[in-house]
Amino acid sequence: MLLAEAGAADVSMIESLFWISAIAVVSPLLSRLSRGYVPDAVLLLAFGVVVGPHALGWAGRDGLDMLSELGLGMLFLLAGYELDPKLLSGRTGRVAQASWLIGLLVAWASVAAAFSMGLGQAGFTAHIAIAIALTSTALGTLLPILKQAGLDRSVLGRAVMAHGAVGELGPVLAMSLLLTSRSIAGAIVVLVLFGVAALLVAITPGAVLSRAPWIGTAVTRMSGGTVQLPVRVVMLLLVSLMTVAAVFDLDVVLGSFAAGLILRRLIGPEHPEIGRSLEVIGFGVLIPIFFVTSGMNIDVSAVAAMPGTWMVLVLAIAVARGLPVWFGARFVDDGHFLRHPRERTRLALFAATGLPIIVAVTEVAVDSGLMGQSLASTLVAAGATTVLLFPLIARLIGTASPTTGLPTRS
Secondary structure, three states: OOHHHHHHOOHHHHHHHHHHHHHHHHHHHHHHHOOOOOHHHHHHOOOOOOOOOOOOOOOOOOOOHHHHHHHHHHHHHHHHHHHHHHHHHHEEEEHHHHHHHHHHHHHHHHHHHHHHHHHOOOHHHHHHHHHHHOOOOOOHHHHHHHHHHHOOOOOOHHHHHHHHHHHHHHHHHHHHHOOOOOOOOHHHHHHHHHHHHHHHHHHHHHHHHOOOOOHHHHHOOOOOOOOHHHHHHHHHHHHHHHHHHHHHOHHHHHHHHHHHHHHHHHHHHHHHHHHHHHHHHHHHHHHHHHHHHHHHHOOOOHHHHOOHHHHHHHHHHHHHHHHHHHHHHHHOOOOOOOOHHHHHHHHHHHHOOOOOOHHHHHHHHHHHHOOOOHHHHHHHHHHHHHHHHHHHHHHHHHOOOOOOOOOOOO
């Protein structure tokens, strides 16, 4: 009776938080029961659909938008923090960047052709929004999957990290450049100004500590107990760059990603306890809120009404993102020497796994009027399908695959 009344009446924020908290506890347990074949992020999204306003109506987003945005920010901060800048340079980085750019062009051409054949009416910016969504890689989602499978330090794992880094950074920059009302030149100027502001934020701590070293000592001494000052400083860094991005009329994802890159530069691997504390806050509290509330936005009736579009989008993600990565691994020596076809296929499947950027892009596109809620729901559902299916297929292929260690040259 209580559940029925909750579905019939307006849902309060605390009731929504209750369901989100319950889902955040149940989802990893179910993921563990599936032996990791069903990722936690997919379950969070799916349960968000079930309890959301488009299904049972037990929970809603009212009053939770700020927490959801902080969850999105924390997700990309941790992604930026995990990103090794060396992966973006050298031969490996160039191959990964070329694969992503080719995939973006393929996706854009495919989307433009689909709309011209009667899929609907949309302008150039809407086509670009969908193309960006089709060419992302969920590196933050893949990291625990790779670690659980023992692949994070393998040759395959390093290749996935390289393509994943570009598959997150590329769409973030593309969103800032292309999903805007400004001209391309104006967007570049604004992006450069944001870069200057981020650089000032990055060098300020070092300048302050060189003149007042006692501040660094105080931060170190107050790293535990009831103060947790380093974590408070990181949250200030995150919110500051999200604010800077908002002031420049850029998406907060860019500010969050930049905060992660700056954080890695400031603390590096010397202070792993800070990274662990951020993971507790992010993956324990804020990120589940983001995924569950994102699920609440999915209109299941719209997805069910367009099953063909949903399947086509899943296939489009595989082609636009996975196929260029496969060809790059097959025909270009990027330094990883994935000579076995199964390993190249696994790399392509991992690279085509995308969800967080798809959610971010669709939210921006819907808010800007570039995309309808029905198409956005279907895109997010397709992204969730890639997170569910592609790593699963890669894992099944890996059971019959040769070792992923570094092969010797013949």
